[in-house]
Amino acid sequence: MQLGLEGKKALVFGSSGGIGKAIAESLLKEKTHVVVNSRSADKIKSTVVEFQNSFATKNVYGVAADLTKKDEATRAVREAKDLMNGLDVLVVNTGGPAKGSFEDISTEQWLFDYQNLWISFVDAVKASLPEMKKNKYGRILLVTSLAAKEPLKGLTTSNGLRAGLSGLCKSLANEVAACGITVNVLLPGYTDTDRLKELKLTEETVKALVPMGRLGHPRELADLVSFLASERAGYITGQCIAVDGGALRGY
Numbered sequence: 080m081q082l083g084l085e086g087k088k089a090l091v092f093g094s095s096g097g098i099g100k101a102i103a104e105s106l107l108k109e110k111t112h113v114v115v116n117s118r119s120a121d122k123i124k125s126t127v128v129e130f131q132n133s134f135a136t137k138n139v140y141g142v143a144a145d146l147t148k149k150d151e152a153t154r155a156v157r158e159a160k161d162l163m164n165g166l167d168v169l170v171v172n173t174g175g176p177a178k179g180s181f182e183d184i185s186t187e188q189w190l191f192d193y194q195n196l197w198i199s200f201v202d203a204v205k206a207s208l209p210e211m212k213k214n215k216y217g218r219i220l221l222v223t224s225l226a227a228k229e230p231l232k233g234l235t236t237s238n239g240l241r242a243g244l245s246g247l248c249k250s251l252a253n254e255v256a257a258c259g260i261t262v263n264v265l266l267p268g269y270t271d272t273d274r275l276k277e278l279k280l281t282e283e284t285v286k287a288l289v290p291m292g293r294l295g296h297p298r299e300l301a302d303l304v305s306f307l308a309s310e311r312a313g314y315i316t317g318q319c320i321a322v323d324g325g326a327l328r329g330y
């Protein structure tokens with residue numbers, strides 16, 4: 080299927096590793112111009128060089144920004160637009176929040192995770208919308224978690240904040256639909272990345288939770304992002320789509 084992403088311009092937050100990196104790779108395979116992001120200038124530099132070599136392209140750039148810090152998302156969008164001379168696709172993928180039960184989580188931690196998971200998204204969208212509206216084309220994609228639909232034990236801030244983001248995206252999708260802009264949320268299931276190791280979930284534990292009996296590969300979610308970023312997905316908006324091997328029990 081021709082996705083028609085060639086020459087489109089995408090910013091992918093949190094893309095020096097894991098799911099975000101797979102999304103950047105998938106978009107680059109479609110010849111999209113891509114800005115990668117993470118907190119580490121060194122990791123970005125090496126990711127950009129790796130992508131330039133493996134995709135034989137110069138249309139890959141990097142912007143270091145820490146989404147846990149106020150105004151960094153806004154700056155990153157501005158710099159990405161300057162580097163690519165435009166922006167068609169915004170993918171917000173943040174670092175995962177801290178673990179803890181309700182009584183473990185301090186107010187400071189809630190505010191930290193609110194900035195990381197919520198405000199970074201709000202600011203990135205605000206900074207991207209004028210350009211997308213001008214072009215009458217935009218794809219806004221947010222990576223959250225299964226936790227947005229079914230609480231995961233010990234991931235209290237993720238459970239609370241990410242459920243709200245689904246509501247925000249539905250509301251935003253309705254507001255911008257007439258401008259040719261779609262807004263969709265991806266809910267990764269148990270996916271084989273460093274984050275999963277950090278959460279100390281062994282493959283055996285996960286297998287028991289997933290009807291497909293295996294971990295997801297980041298590219299399985301990434302290719303869906305490329306499709307949703309394309310013109311072909313122009314009538315899909317306001318959706319929360321899990322890529323989880325059947326792990327969500329509800330429907």
Ligand SMILES: NC(=O)c1ccc[n+]([C@@H]2O[C@H](COP(=O)([O-])OP(=O)(O)OC[C@H]3O[C@@H](n4cnc5c(N)ncnc54)[C@H](OP(=O)(O)O)[C@@H]3O)[C@@H](O)[C@H]2O)c1
Pocket residue numbers: 092093094095096097098099100116117118119122144145146147172173174175176195222223224225266267268269270271272273274275
């Ligand atoms: N893997 C799973 O099973 C799973 C399941 C459900 C939900 N999720 C969610 O999906 C998202 C991505 O997960 P992942 O598994 O791909 O994580 P990962 O392997 O830890 O990768 C995270 C990426 O984000 C970057 N990053 C981390 N903190 C950042 C910050 N403050 N500002 C900018 N970039 C930042 C990291 O680079 P630097 O360290 O260089 O900044 C890295 O490139 C997370 O929000 C996670 O909660 C993952």
